Amino acid sequence: MHSTVCFCFFTFAIILALLSLSLYSLRSLQAPLCNCDVCASYLSSRWSSQFDNLCDWYTHLLQNSPTGTIHVHVLRNTITANPGNVEHILRARFDNYPKGKPFNAILGDLLGRGIFNADGESWLFQRKMARLELGSVSVRSYAFDIVRGEIETRLVPLLTSRMDCGAVDLQDVFRRFSFDSICKFSFGVDPGCLQLSLPISSFALAFDLASRLSAERAAHVSHVVWKAKRLLNVGSERRLRDAVKLVNALAEEVIRERRRLGSFATRNDLLSRFMGTVDDDVYLRDIVISFLLAGRDTVASALTGFFWLLSRNPEVERLIREESELVMDGSTGDVLASYEQMQRMHYLHAAVHESMRLFPPVQFDSKFASADDVLPDGTVVGGGTRVTYHPYAMGRMERIWGPDCLKFQPERWLQDGVFRPESLYKYPVFQAGPRACLGKEMAVVEMKSVALALVRRFDVRVVGTAQGARFSPGLTATMNGGLPVIVRERGASSRPPL
Structure with a gap:
């Protein structure tokens, strides 16, 4: 022995x-x-002596590239901030740029065969099913009611209880808010993360850890690293396996209970609606977990970026308040706007889009070329190459947005006071082409609902706005150290700081 x-x-x-x-x-x-200097800088992390974030270094390189495209050869990655290339990848040659097997492998343990990790017939089936369900008036109304209820009964009371009590991490609050909301919408289950006691959810912790460790796989120069660790079940791969096991156990428990109760047709959560079409419980888990990932992390990230920018630009905050008072006819600050009222708030809509231009929830997205190709800017792409478009960098390109591209300026989205959308290939925050985000409208409505409720009720000021934003590795943009803020009742901002 x-x-x-x-x-x-x-x-x-x-x-x-x-x-x-x-x-x-x-x-x-x-x-x-x-x-080449780019690869040497990447391998040695030399870029970090000049830039706080990898995305800022990529932005610098893309800004200085004549075509808006660069190569990181050691990663076999072609990165572009060229709208013509983005349209080529996401629409014109869509079939040549699937997610690809490398990406499927990176996120496979967490997302399985879910829509955000699928290609071909599996993706098409889920896309059609999701379009049908998310396009339903009853489902959208259900989602809006969930968001309103979470704002009224938890978000506003929580921040009210934290007024004048020192800094609160608003990013953590938004992650809890969006996790509660998306769990109710996806599973019909309330994890209660935003209760006043701010309880710790084992599901949320496992989900966060699995998302972060899955994202870290993509940072390795070679997939040999994480695949070997997974084979040996050591280090980060062991922690990922344990986290995914917990996520699976909780998801499977919910699915089994829903099967036992039956009556799927009378419920509006995604799980119940998908159960009418899908009999495979593992497949159901994959589908719903994918929506959970998309609906939780992206909304929380977008709201975090919005309030970081708003704290630096009080004039924008003032204009949002003035517009809301005009549309809502002077209603008091604790009254939530209806869906119809928000539709008339063009400046708010512009401010939300402008914040995501500078702080997109997903800073970059990758595909893998199936066959050799040439991008519109003349870049040659070999079959099997990773091709990445970079919304974060695109929002900072003068050639796309003009010399004021670094300014938070909602007016750029308005024409005679009316919101004017930009091309999705210039602003691929919600992707574009056949994979364009089906939940875009619901996500924007959720963002506007939260932003408006807090702006009308509170003065929210970020602590330490002189520093630039620093991001932690992950599938979505997460601010390192959170977003510490001081929350005060409106009109009390003249009081001395704590």
Whole structure:
């Protein structure tokens, strides 16, 4: 027995040593083979001496590229901020740029065969089903009622209880808010994350960890790294496996209970509606978890960026308040706007879009070329190459948005006071083409509902706005250290700071 244990331990040690040696060889060989400054800077993290975030370094490189396209050879990644290329990838040659097997592998443990990780017939089936359900008036009304209820009964009371009590992490509050909302909408289940006691949800923690560790897989120069760790069940891959196991267990429990209760047709949550079409419970889990990921993290990220920008631009806050008072006929600050009233608030709509131009919830998105291709700017793409379009960088390109591209200026979206949308290929925050986000309208309505309720009721001021935004690695933009804010009742901002 003792010798068997020693042998296993010795074998394990050899495998790790060989893995370390192969990784060292990979890193040492690829940079000389490439022999370019971009790859050397990436491999050594030299870029971090000048830039707070990887996305800012990519933005710098793309701004200085004549075509708005760059190559990171060691990642086999072509990155573009060129609207013509974006349209080519997302629409004109859509069939040549699927998510691809590498991406499927990276997110497969968490998302399985869900819509955001699927291609081909599986993606098309889910797309048609989602379009049918999300386009339903009853489903949209159900989603709006959930958001209003969460704002009235939890979000506003929570922030009211935290007034004049020091800083509160608004990013954490938004993540709790959106998690409660999307769980109700997707599963018909209330995790209660935004209760006044701010309880810790094992489901939310496991979901966050699984999302972060899945995203970290993509940062490795070679997939050999994380695949070997997964095979050996060590380190981050072991933690990912445990997190996904918990997410699966809770999702499966909800699905089993819903099956037991029956009466799917009378409920409006996505799980119940999809159960009328899908019999495979594992497939159901994959579909609903994908919507959970999209609806939770993107909305929380977008709201965090919005209030970070608003705190730096009080004039925008003032104009939002003036517009709301005009449309709502002087209603008091604790009255929520109706859907019809928000439709008439063009400046609010513009401000939300402008904030996502500068802080898109998903900073970049990748596809994998199935076959050789040439992008409109002349860039040659080899089959199997990762091709990434970069909304974060695109929002900071003078050639796209003009010399004031770094300013938070909602007026750029207005023409004679009326909101004027931009091309989705210039503003691919919600993707574009056949994969354009089906939940865009509901997400924007949720953002506007929250933003308006807080702006009308409170003065929210970010602590330390002199510093630039720093982001943590993840599938969506998450501010490192959260978003600490001071919350006060409107009109009380003249009081001395705590």
